[in-house]
Amino acid sequence: MSLMNVLARAEAVAAGRAVPAATVRHRRIAERPLVLVPLTTAGEAGAPLGAMVGTDRAEPTLLVVPQPLDRELRFAFFAGLAAAVLPVVDAYADEVETEPATKNREEVEVCADAPQIVVPNSAALDYVRLLGRSTRYLRTVEDPDAPHPVPVPVPLLGRWLTHYAERARTPGSSLLVAMTELLTRHWATGQSAMEDQHLGALLGWIDPPDGLDGGSAAARAQTGRGPDGLLLSPPAGPATDPVFDNRVLAPALERYDAARSAGATGPMRVAEADVRRLVASQLRPTWDDVWHGVDLLRALPEGAHVEERWKRDRWSFTGHRDRLRAGEPPQPRRDDAVTAAQKLAGRETAQARLYAQEALDDPLVMAARRLAGEAFTGTVLSVEMTWSEGRRPMPRPLLTLTTPDLPQADPATRAYRALPGAKSAQTAEVVSLTPAPGVPAQRGAGGAPAEGPSAAGGGPAAADVPPAAGPAPAAEPQSGPLWQVVVRLTGGMGTGKTPREGSVPEPGDRVTFTLFAHDQRGGPALPEAEATPWTHGGPPQARETAVPEAPDTATAEDFL
Known part of the structure; x- marks a missing residue:
């Protein structure tokens, strides 16, 4: 944490509300972002409980799994999520613009824009990565030998979510963003970085309600409960409140299971509607908070280099679209040595570029x-x-x-x-x-200027610091x-x-x-996959034909 950030947090505590940490917006906010608020079952990371998704804040799509441990219901959830996400992706896939030819590249088409996905916090971003990894390899109903087939769009959804989650690891990317990370980049609060992951508490510091200061609003968001004992501001996904799980959700799931086992259609529908109502009550506050954060960020002027970084995101979106249309297989579970090195080098270059561009903007x-x-x-x-x-x-x-x-x-x-x-x-x-x-x-030791008064x-x-809102002064x-x-x-x-x-x-x-460069140069060229050295796994053909090493012979010491 830099000295400026420490000073800003101290000022936030003294002022009773967050102070600006930037004068411009360093990330892109799309005109119609796709907001996704996921919710997972406690203790079952791969069992989704529900989600609220959409581009219209007034009419979100609510997806609920009335029994998260049921495989068929989970697959139905994935199908519903695909039905909500893929049409938004397809709407951008065919609108292209032509990039003129350069010395190193022929004339090429790139998507004129790309869909942006906004999630509440970094935990929800990791959950999107988990959803992509768990669905992109599933076999569909088109495969007659699949033991548990899923609807056709589900693996395609997994491949898009995987691409977005991988792109989110590139510093400065805006394809998939967490609202808490966006807000903490532009405002400094008087609480810890861990507490900043609670979206309700973070917004309490940035825009506290009338009659409350930042600390009181954050405390109310974190611990305030209503007459029913439930949190006024539930966790910002994908985790759930333990009190909600034990007192409310678990009995509702038991009623659904009992009605389903009895084969009573009417009671089962009533129980399912009850579960949907409960899940919606946990998702709606976070949904509103995400859109509130979008409004706050839109009020900031966009940085000069944001459009340049968004163009790189559009190239990334276009490249994945082309790979899908070419029929390439899904992303591998583990990258080979050359691909992993290329990704690491690209992210290091992007970090250095972002480091310079934010300072210039x-x-x-x-x-x-x-x-x-x-x-x-x-x-x-x-x-x-x-x-x-x-x-x-x-x-x-x-x-x-x-x-x-x-x-x-x-x-x-x-x-x-x-x-x-x-x-x-x-x-x-x-x-x-x-x-x-x-x-x-x-002078300090060695004749260097000392860090004195x-x-x-x-x-x-x-x-010397210009105002934290509006354009910077000329001098x-x-x-x-x-x-x-x-x-x-x-x-x-x-x-x-x-x-x-x-x-x-x-x-x-x-x-x-x-004293830092404004433009970053790429590193040395990497070898082809066929020329990978043995220290990094060897060529792919050599790995496939290699004879596995025989295990050690069992001895008496191996048994109790």
Whole structure:
């Protein structure tokens, strides 16, 4: 947890409500998201109890399993979930747009948009992954040899849920998102990260009801019970309240089982309706809370790089659509070594890209980077034009800045600056870092600037952080020059001897340099699956033809 986050949580406790942790929205919120609130049976992770799903907050689809231990009823639940989800997916599959050809790619079509699934919390997201894994291999009624066939759309639903759950592991993806993670990314509360997983408590801090502060509203959501002894705000799925399970749900299930065993159609329908009513009473508050969170997030302006990350999600959605239409088999239970390495490398690259883009989009996030010494913002004092040596001299201007920040940079450290309208960042290198004239030098061990009063006062103080709502101001106040940094620009100025107009700041301009790259490069190429080294399982053919190792011979010591 960063120092800025700790400070924000302390401010939330003092203010009695959550404080903004971002000035813009760093994730996409679709115009019509598909909200899914699942509920599972206590002690049976693979036995769904019910779900509320749909794109219309006023008319959700309610799915209930009146006896979760019955296989046929569970399959009927999966079929109902497929009937609610797959039409939404299909509505986006055929609306495409053409991407122009590039140097490395021919002209290609990509889906113009993709459906977004929103679940209450990270536990519900893991449950979506479980549903996908447990249904994508099921055999359907089209297979005459299937011992327990399922309706035809169920395996297709499992493959889509698996893809969405895998994509959710990519940092910055918005295909499948948990509402608690979205809200905690944009607001800081006065409770622990574990308590933030309760959606009702989290919303109590962010938007408390009239007459209550954040702490009181969160406590009411977590522990408040009505006259019947049930929670006013049930857990935000997929878990259920133990009191609800023991006092209400278990007797209702017993009545359903008794009526079903007796073959009494009328009493069985009454008992089933009773179970549906009880499950709906646990799902509806969470359903309303998810949509409340959607409204809060939509009120924030969208970050500049969100659309770029959503385009990557659209490419992912299009690729899975094409694999399904090509008749490829379901996703394997376990990835091979090359695929696993590719996924890990892709997620590491996405994390670094997200780390940089959020700071570039949000002054409040950049303030945390400045406080950590990973960036600095200052005013240009002077610009000295110099050129590189060689047959073709290139401009290498020296900028002298004063900044209240203390960048953790040695001479020759690479720095980066975002240029408006440019595809890539302008590169630079730090030449020197010294105390500004009139400020006494404070050095730590080894001659490095010490983390003393100047360093603490030089970070982005409360006056340096822009307001946490609305667009960032053109310039932020400065408490006073503390450090003088000399930076040499090394790129982003064109190919001529004279720098391109606007690529070199002028004295008086306020600029920001980061010590982290804005664009991430891919790692080294991985071998083909046929060339996998023996340390990672060997080639697939070798694994298939390998003779299994004989077990050890049993001895007398193996038996009691």
